[in-house]
Amino acid sequence: MRIALFVTCLTDTLYPETGRAVVKLLERLGCAVEFPAGQTCCGQMHFNTGYRRECVPLVRRFAETFAGYDAVVTPSGSCAAMVREYHERVAEAAGDARLAAAVRATPAVYELSEFLVDVLGVTDVGAYFPHRVTFHPTCHSQRMLGVGDRPLRLLRAVRGIDLVELPAADQCCGFGGTFALKNHDTSVAMGADKARHVLATGAEVLCAGDNSCLMHIGGLLSRLRTGVRTLHLAEILAAAEEDRAPAAAEEDRAPAATEEDQAPAAPSRSRPVPHSGKSPQSPRTAERSTP
Amino acid sequence: MNGPTFLGTPAFPSAARTALADTRLRHNLAHATTTIRRKREEAVAEVDDWEALREAGRAVKERTLRHLDRYLLQLEERVTAAGGRVHWARDGQEAARIVVDLVQATGEREVVKVKSMTTQEIGLNEALADAGITAYETDLAELVVQLGQDRPSHILVPAIHRNRAEIREIFLRAMGEHGRAAPADLSDDPQELAEAARRHLREKFLRAKVGVSGANFLVAETGTAVVVESEGNGRMCLTLPETLISVVGIEKVVPTWQDLEIFLQLLPRSSTGERMNPYTSSWTGTTADDGPGAFHLVLLDGGRTDTLADPVGRQALNCIRCSACLNVCPVYERVGGHAYGSVYPGPIGAVLTPQLRGTAAESDRSLPYASTLCGACYEVCPVKINIPEVLVHLRARVVDEGRTRKVPSPERLAMAAARSVLAGPSRLAAAQRAAAAAGRLLGRDGRISRLPGPASAWTEARDVPVPARESFRAWWRRTHR
Known part of the structure; x- marks a missing residue:
């Protein structure tokens, strides 16, 4: 089976550790995963904001890039939903029959938890993550894809995890793509309530299957110095006990110390709480697991 | 006794900002929507074939709208045969004028009203007032809104933004000016408040010669109008006056009583979370020596046929005004109804208002964007209106209309720039x-707390991570080639 990773533009740029975690996880489960270099973006931002014309070339690029694969895996529920629900419609609305046919020929696109549970048939992926975690089921994963409890089944099988239920979990966090900018006051008000529920759980980590929602909630948690960090589902599932060896931790710290501006090298996600450095998503540890 | 109208409401983001700062509103709304959401969930969970019912409701609405011309003519014929008179109104202004003329023909100076969204939509109370006719709202919550010189903020519970302490203050202050005053020792006990309203309204019911209503449904096969309500005040207005005038949107037709049965199951559970609403009134034309001797049905288009012409947007006409979408909407829960600048607030208002009124005004153009597209509304809609789909469709309409302007908006420029960056992997990598x-310049400790330009809207309350030194694609190229 030829499996392609659609990493999404956001994760590619801001959260590469999530993409590395997906690769590490799938390889650990015995899958050979490829990253077609021609990929850019699913076009969701343009489509959802009303810029359909601008969306057409992105739909075309997606169909061309992923043609010929058996399956596409993506660490984003909302990007998977965009491709599955709307790509064909964008092509049809543009009156482009050839593009519509190409879209129909695109391989099945799976959100990560769907791929793991439905295609690979696993819930215990051999992860180890001894932290208190709460999970936000993102709207498009739930309501458009219907992933249901797949992410929770995967998380429950993680060794050492203290998984706590998030109150009012089904309520939207308030991100909503360009809504977060166009209606930023309302977006922040919704995010504040989500953050309040996260804090009520006493969790150290907020987990979700979409980095876009995590960027919004995490941005609030970081601004308020709450001591809660955000991690994509893939990063928790990729975490393994051997990553926590002291040697690995030393390797983790090494690149940051050599940077002239002291910016942390790998974990670009802000860390309000000084972390042990034994982060499961460091590039070094991820690399080590690749053949 | 008319309060302010929705005219001049600013665009949604700005109206929302004002509403978000109203702590009492936030508290009242959070409490009310959470309570009603839970009730609806329980009532819906009792029905084994709820999904089949929803599908049936959607299918009946779709079929009826496809043959609307036929059902409307059938309705007119049956209403007329039963002794009623049908008037056709192209728009709200025409509908209001018809009603004013009808009331004036009776020589009366006041009317009692059944709660009705359509008469709000056409600004009937204002039109009547201009003609020297006083309209008394008799729905309890609508009375609170009217006495408080306020605007409705919810389809079902127009005074949802008020708590009982505020209602007590309004009753004490305003009831006496318009009829029987509230007792001076009125408390905020719900029973006492209801009793004060009952006594105040009873005078109006017994005196009124003209009643004005809307209708939840019109049954074409018999020419019957149906009103679904909880208080019985509607039934007073429908039965006691000598003349009854009903203003109804043309999309409210259902072909048969068998079709109606589906909606009478869907509506109460979706709206109030009840198995059945306390009062369902139906009337067919006039009946000798029983109820109003004259019945007028004003059928309103008001943008509905234009909406019908849009293959995606037309599903908004399926709406049975249950307000379930308002109660689950995370945006509505925080900003309330007034920010939507229309009698139709919440998700359904965001898809209905720009279609009925058009997108010429900035406030109406902003409505399709008043949503995160979370989909909670679609999930609860009893007639399966895919509200997120219509919202995105209307956003495209707004954007396409903007393309005709010579000077592009900053947003249009930003979207074009993004498109160009995403056009290929090398541009994206660059x-x-x-x-x-840039992120390393702006950021500290891996986070950026202040972004320049329009992006500052993000960092007003949220940090953003510094973009990774090595993108995923750069890492892949380095490690997998």
Whole structure:
């Protein structure tokens, strides 16, 4: 089976550790995963904001890039939903029959938890993550894809995890793509309530299957110095006990110390709480697991 | 005794900002929507074939709208045969004029009203007032809104933004000016408040010669109008006056009583979370020596046929005004109804208002964007209106209309720039390197707390991570080639 990773533009740029975690996880489960270099973006931002014309070339690029694969895996529920629900419609609305046919020929696109549970048939992926975690089921994963409890089944099988239920979990966090900018006051008000529920759980980590929602909630948690960090589902599932060896931790710290501006090298996600450095998503540890 | 109208409401983001700062509103709304949401969930969970019912409701609405011309003519014929008179109104202004003329023909100076969204939509109370006719709202919550010189903020519970302490203050202050005053020792006990309203309204019911209503449904096969309500005040207005005038949108037709049965199951559970609503009134034309001797049905288009012409947008006409979408909407829960600048607030208002009124005004153009597209509304809609789909469809309409302007908006420029960056992997990689470099200048400890320009809307309350020094694609190229 030829499996392609659609990493999404956001994760590619801001959260590469999530993409590395997906690769590490799938390889650990015995899958050979490829990253077609021609990929850019699913076009969701343009489509959802009303810029359909601008969306057409992105739909075309997606169909061309992923043609010929058996399956596409993506660490984003909302990007998977965009491709599955709307790509064909964008092509049809543009009156482009050839593009519509190409879209129909695109391989099945799976959100990560769907791929793991439905295609690979696993819930215990051999992860180890001894932290208190709460999970936000993102709207498009739930309501458009219907992933249901797949992410929770995967998380429950993680060794050492203290998984706590998030109150009012089904309520939207308030991100909503360009809504977060166009209606930023309302977006922040919704995010504040989500953050309040996260804090009520006493969790150290907020987990979700979409980095876009995590960027919004995490941005609030970081601004308020709450001591809660955000991690994509893939990063928790990729975490393994051997990553926590002291040697690995030393390797983790090494690149940051050599940077002239002291910016942390790998974990670009802000860390309000000084972390042990034994982060499961460091590039070094991820690399080590690749053949 | 008319309060302010929705005219001049600013665009949604700005109206929302004002509403978000109203702590009492936030508290009242959070409490009310959470309570009603839970009730609806329980009532719906009792029905084994709820999904089949929803599908049936959607299918009946779709079929009826496809043959609307036929059912409307059938309705007119049956209403007329039963002794009623049908008037056709192209728009709200025409409908209001018809009603004013009808009331004036009776020689009366006041009317009692059944709660009705359509008469709000056409600004009937204002039109009547201009003609020297006083309209008394008799729905309890609508009375609170009217006495408080306020605007409705919810389809079902127009005074949802008020708590009982505020209602007590309004009753004490305003009831006496318009009829029987509230007792001076009125408390905020719900029973006492209801009793004060009952006594105040009873005078109006017994005196009124003209009643004005809307209708939840019109049954074409018999020419019957149906009103679904909880208080019985509607039934007073429908039965006691000598003349009854009903203003109804043309999309409210259902072909048969068998079709109606589906909606009478869907509506109460979706709206109030009840198995059945306390009062369902139906009337067919006039009946000798029983109820009003004259019945007028004013059928309103008001943008509905234009909406019908849009293959995606037309599903908004399926709406049975249950307000379930308002109660689950995370945006509505925080900003309330007034920010939507229309009698139709919440998700359904955001898809209905720009279609009925058009998108010429900035406030109406902003409505399709008043949603995160979370989909909670679609999930609960009893007639399966895919509200997120219509919202995105209307956003495209707004954007396409904007393309005709010579000077592009900053947003249009930003979207074009994004499109160009995303056009290919090399451009994206170059942008990622630039973003990482800029991010290192702006950021501290891996986070950026202040972004320049329009992006500052993000960092007003949220940090953003510094873009990774090595993007995923750069890492892949380095490690997998």
